[in-house]
Amino acid sequence: MDAAHVTFLVIAKEPVPGRVKTRLTPEYTPDEAAELAEASLADTLTTVAAVPAAERVLALAGRPGRWLPPGFRVIPQRGDGLDERLAAAFDDACTGHPLVLIGMDTPQVGTRLLQQAAQALGTHDAVFGPAADGGFWLLGLTRPDAGLLHGVPMSRSNTGRVQLDRLRAAGLSVASLPVLTDVDTAADAEAVAAASPDGRFAAAVRRMREGRAVRA
Incomplete structure (x- = not known):
């Protein structure tokens, strides 16, 4: 399937200090963690903006900032647990097109992977991107169904497996994408920056590393 559909x-x-990427502390200060979160989000949105799309939607907890490029419809997140918020975002973003969901924690994602996800929906009912921590970084459905996310236990080592089992139990054919590392810890941040050295996220990691070296 063409990404334009x-x-x-x-x-x-x-990206508010003390509210995002709290697991990056104490290696990073809350302000630095928020700066890294903003860089990760900006890289992700820039990548999505560079891919042809029927529509680009941001389901946001909070207010838009300077990191938001043009061309996105912004909707508020709804629900309590992450599964509820993801399910509600599927419902609110759906306009009849196949839908691909991605988070803000994998700034190394490039346009090629997003185009690959779209193409997979031309031959499969779903596409799934597993994360190294046991979660998932991408979920796409040809026929968006919020019920496939509601009730899946989130932020656990088996979240991805439970979600994948849910898709297969519904009789869906599932295409798989490569395993990627979510940025949760300081070690994750270094690994992702090394894997994708040209983005704003990697530049922020390098700048903070060099700042520590100067102060040492």
């Missing part, structure tokens, strides 16, 4: 949905938090 797919809705791309990004789910994200406003």
Whole structure:
């Protein structure tokens, strides 16, 4: 399927110190963690903006900032747990097109992978991107169904397996994408920056590393 026929949905938090990427501390200060979150989000949105799409949607907890490029419809997140927020975002973003959901924690994602996800929906009912921590970084459906996300236990080592089992139990054919590392810890940040050295996220990691070296 051509990406121009797919809705791309990004789910994200406003990068506010003390509210995002708290697991990056104490290696990073809360302000630095928020700066890294903003860089990760900006890289992700820039990548999504560079892919042809039927629509681009940002499901946001908080307020838009300077990191938001033009061309996105912004919707508020709804629900309590992450599964509820993801399910609600699927419902609110759906306009009849196949839908691909991605988070803000994999700034190394390039346009090729997003185009690959869209293409997979031309031959499969779903496309799934597993994360190294046991979660998932992307989920796409030719026929968006929020019920496939509601009730899946999130932020656990088996989240991805449970979600994948849910898709298969519904009788869906599932295409798989490569395993990617979510940025959760300081070690993750270094690994992702090394894997994708040209983005804003990698530049922020290098700048903070060099700043520590100067102060040492």
